[in-house]
Amino acid sequence: MGNEAQIEFWNTAGGERWAAFQERLDRSIRPIGLAALEAARPVPGEAVLDVGCGCGDTVLELARRVGAAGEGTGRVLGLDVSAPMLARAEARAREAFGDDARVELARGDASRHPLAAESFDVLFSRFGVMFFDEPVPAFAHLARALKKGGRVAFVCWRAYEDNAWAHVPREAVAPLAPPQAQEPRAPGPFRFAEGEWLESLLHEAGLTDVSLARFDVPMFLGASLDEAVDMTTQAGPAARQLAEVDEDTRARALSLVRDALSRHVAPDGHVALGTSSWVVTARR
Ligand SMILES: C[S@@+](CC[C@H](N)C(=O)[O-])C[C@H]1O[C@@H](n2cnc3c(N)ncnc32)[C@H](O)[C@@H]1O
Numbered sequence: 001m002g003n004e005a006q007i008e009f010w011n012t013a014g015g016e017r018w019a020a021f022q023e024r025l026d027r028s029i030r031p032i033g034l035a036a037l038e039a040a041r042p043v044p045g046e047a048v049l050d051v052g053c054g055c056g057d058t059v060l061e062l063a064r065r066v067g068a069a070g071e072g073t074g075r076v077l078g079l080d081v082s083a084p085m086l087a088r089a090e091a092r093a094r095e096a097f098g099d100d101a102r103v104e105l106a107r108g109d110a111s112r113h114p115l116a117a118e119s120f121d122v123l124f125s126r127f128g129v130m131f132f133d134e135p136v137p138a139f140a141h142l143a144r145a146l147k148k149g150g151r152v153a154f155v156c157w158r159a160y161e162d163n164a165w166a167h168v169p170r171e172a173v174a175p176l177a178p179p180q181a182q183e184p185r186a187p188g189p190f191r192f193a194e195g196e197w198l199e200s201l202l203h204e205a206g207l208t209d210v211s212l213a214r215f216d217v218p219m220f221l222g223a224s225l226d227e228a229v230d231m232t233t234q235a236g237p238a239a240r241q242l243a244e245v246d247e248d249t250r251a252r253a254l255s256l257v258r259d260a261l262s263r264h265v266a267p268d269g270h271v272a273l274g275t276s277s278w279v280v281t282a283r284r
Helices: 004-013 013-020 022-038 057-066 082-095 135-145 164-173 195-204 224-233 247-262
Strands: 047-051 075-080 103-107 120-126 148-155 208-222 271-283
Touching: 004 013, 004 082, 004 271, 013 022, 013 082, 013 224, 022 057, 022 148, 022 208, 022 271, 047 057, 047 247, 057 082, 057 103, 057 120, 075 195, 075 247, 082 103, 082 247, 164 247, 164 271, 195 208, 195 247, 208 224, 224 247, 224 271
Parallel strands: 047 075, 047 120, 075 103, 120 148
Antiparallel strands: 148 271, 208 271
16 A cells, blocks of 8 residues: 555645645644654754655754754755645745755655665654554654664654544534544554554564653644634644535534634633643654
8 A cells, every 4th residue: 555545635635724724733733843852852963854744844943953054964854745735845944044955855755755774863753654554664664764873753643532622623513524434543643542552563663762752732723712713624623524515514513613612712712622642752
């Protein structure tokens, strides 16, 4: 199997939604990515591979940490299958660094994209490694690109039930538009919920010192209820369910999401829901 379904999704509706809502999605998940960045501990001069880098938020942050313009050899390769998201990443990298060569972006399937052996100090990802049809060969391929002793640090979601940002809006619209059934270990956001399974497949891929740390933090969904309804139904968890419904159903679904989110409005009016992730570290 060659990841075709995911590649199609991230080059059509999925990728287009992420590119359109890039700023707001980055704001929502940045605190979780920062936990993985702290675990990765990139230092000036290092080479980092950002897997499934999407619109490039973490590529930019990693590039800032591995080297100042013209200094050292620090570099970041952002690898992703999604053309619309890479286009956003390219524009942002140009704006941030101009012609400075410390950032390279490549379009390719990370499970098989040619990568020079032992060429990276760090393998990093913010929610970009949960979509491989065959995770063990994919991680083994990525591990070969790491120098011996090189570090892995990524974040992925824990169980759906522990991620209110996903289940609150999805369950709210379920009576009108049921969520797509998800096989527990099939490619998708929550496939690594079972920590022991994730640990075992990283070992099988040839990595050592595998460690999973639970990381729970609220996710900002909008400065107001309107913004949060917009975000969760257009770019977030319920967007896929609502993609095909008619106008009338959509209007009723938005009102159900509004009711569900209204229970999570903070005193200053912003809306936040709980998240739960694994911050995963390992070594080659
Ligand atoms: C949830 S998004 C996260 C994007 C980005 N890391 C961020 O945090 O904003 C998942 C990303 O993984 C990418 N992706 C999915 N399957 C991939 C594969 N086989 N190879 C490379 N990237 C992949 C998608 O295109 C998408 O950009």
